Amino acid sequence: DLAQAVVEHFQTGELAGLNVLLNAGPTRENIDPVRYISNHSSGKMGFALAQACVEAGAHVTLVAGPVYMPTPSGVERIDVVSAREMADAVLSRSAQADIFIASAAVVDYTPVEIAENKIKKNASQMQLILVKTIDILTSVATQGSATFCVGFAAETDNLEAYAKDKLEKKSLDMIAANWIGRKNVGFNSENNALSVYWKGGEQELGYMPKSELARELVTLIAKRYHEKNTT
Amino acid sequence: DLAQAVVEHFQTGELAGLNVLLNAGPTRENIDPVRYISNHSSGKMGFALAQACVEAGAHVTLVAGPVYMPTPSGVERIDVVSAREMADAVLSRSAQADIFIASAAVVDYTPVEIAENKIKKNASQMQLILVKTIDILTSVATQGSATFCVGFAAETDNLEAYAKDKLEKKSLDMIAANWIGRKNVGFNSENNALSVYWKGGEQELGYMPKSELARELVTLIAKRYHEKNTT
Numbered sequence: 001d002l003a004q005a006v007v008e009h010f011q012t013g014e015l016a017g018l019n020v021l022l023n024a025g026p027t028r029e030n031i032d033p034v035r036y037i038s039n040h041s042s043g044k045m046g047f048a049l050a051q052a053c054v055e056a057g058a059h060v061t062l063v064a065g066p067v068y069m070p071t072p073s074g075v076e077r078i079d080v081v082s083a084r085e086m087a088d089a090v091l092s093r094s095a096q097a098d099i100f101i102a103s104a105a106v107v108d109y110t111p112v113e114i115a116e117n118k119i120k121k122n123a124s125q126m127q128l129i130l131v132k133t134i135d136i137l138t139s140v141a142t143q144g145s146a147t148f149c150v151g152f153a154a155e156t157d158n159l160e161a162y163a164k165d166k167l168e169k170k171s172l173d174m175i176a177a178n179w180i181g182r183k184n185v186g187f188n189s190e191n192n193a194l195s196v197y198w199k200g201g202e203q204e205l206g207y208m209p210k211s212e213l214a215r216e217l218v219t220l221i222a223k224r225y226h227e228k229n230t231t
Numbered sequence: 232d233l234a235q236a237v238v239e240h241f242q243t244g245e246l247a248g249l250n251v252l253l254n255a256g257p258t259r260e261n262i263d264p265v266r267y268i269s270n271h272s273s274g275k276m277g278f279a280l281a282q283a284c285v286e287a288g289a290h291v292t293l294v295a296g297p298v299y300m301p302t303p304s305g306v307e308r309i310d311v312v313s314a315r316e317m318a319d320a321v322l323s324r325s326a327q328a329d330i331f332i333a334s335a336a337v338v339d340y341t342p343v344e345i346a347e348n349k350i351k352k353n354a355s356q357m358q359l360i361l362v363k364t365i366d367i368l369t370s371v372a373t374q375g376s377a378t379f380c381v382g383f384a385a386e387t388d389n390l391e392a393y394a395k396d397k398l399e400k401k402s403l404d405m406i407a408a409n410w411i412g413r414k415n416v417g418f419n420s421e422n423n424a425l426s427v428y429w430k431g432g433e434q435e436l437g438y439m440p441k442s443e444l445a446r447e448l449v450t451l452i453a454k455r456y457h458e459k460n461t462t
Contacts, residue, residue, distance in 0.1 A: 031268070033271075033387050033411055034270055034271060034336070034385070034387075034411065035268060035269070035270055035271075035338065036268070036269060036270070036271065037262070037266060037267070037268055038266070038267060038269060039265055039266055039267070040264075040265060040266075040267065068299050105265070107266065109357045112356075116387075117387045117388050118385075118386060118387045118388075118411070123363075124362065124363050125343075125360060125361065125362055125363075126340045126360075126361040126362075126363075127358060127359070127360060127361070128358070128359040128361060129356060129357075129358060130356065130357040130358070130359060131355065131356055131357075132354075132355050132356070132357075154265065154349075155349060156264050156265075156347075156348045156349045157348050157349075180264055180265065180349070
């Protein structure tokens, strides 16, 4: 029966019994009560990955920025707005995660202070001082836990070099890289292609719908995760 | 029959036969291919006004920023992203408009230049130089045409003073003011309340669903429009 099938699934899937933590979507950094800085990110890839992880038998927690997406069945979702809120939600859960997939497009510079009231426009120019937000992925990867960390790189240029550099600098277990600013791939697109790198290996996942791409990436993550944890 | 009813409607509604131009929603100003500045605006009030104008017998053109809203039946919609695109779309049509309703939350400062490639984050701080975008409402109100101009003011403080100042400085025919940053009103809320000001008069439109509020405001606009054009 169905209940039995679900039980078997959680016992036999590629990620059976594992806790997977993901973040997805953009964050929003308020300048004042009216204006904000954000990133072009639909959250589609992250939500597709969350669903693929559930289908692979994992317990899935998804920390989502402001996106207009339904929650995949079986996923525990935590909604956040700012990079600071996303960091808090992720870092308070990452010690319990076997795998962390950082698919969110976290805004990396935030206004040094948020104006309490709407800034009136008088000057012809305005100078905004931004400070770096906390690097969530680096914080998880370096917190000393055994979490298997998967990062993303979205680049307009030098994709492979930037991705490999990020893999090494952030001590990641795997990085998935995709082009942006090109036709029919990346942000808001229904399809995408990924170049996946890890220490000593790489694999191209060709142009396909994000749901299929998510399943292929999850298979790759599961394979590398089990290799790492049996050697 | 229905066709006859529609014809009569366009002949007898409060705005029968008039061309109404509206803008609605936020704009997005790109910093680079990944990051942008925007405003908290759902576009709900503007879309409700467009619908109310059609119901009042007007021919309605709606210039919409990036929002997730279906187009009201009978409305001609033009989708834009940036303040520059919204200005071009509005100003190329405003000479033919009898009434212009500026409900959009146009981002008023935009990066002085858009980086062609994604800006890499190296510095702990980042300085963003922003320049004023074109003031669409002022451009329409001062272009010398007979267009009846309705502005909006959304403020966190000093609402009445700011609204009346804007009415006079921009030579508007009417301004509708609402609080933001308060519970259950303004951006993204289903309900709102408006304080409406014009030269020599004002009216409070109490807390109610945006669809009803839109109909009440359209009735007020129609009344003032006909008074102005018969005296």
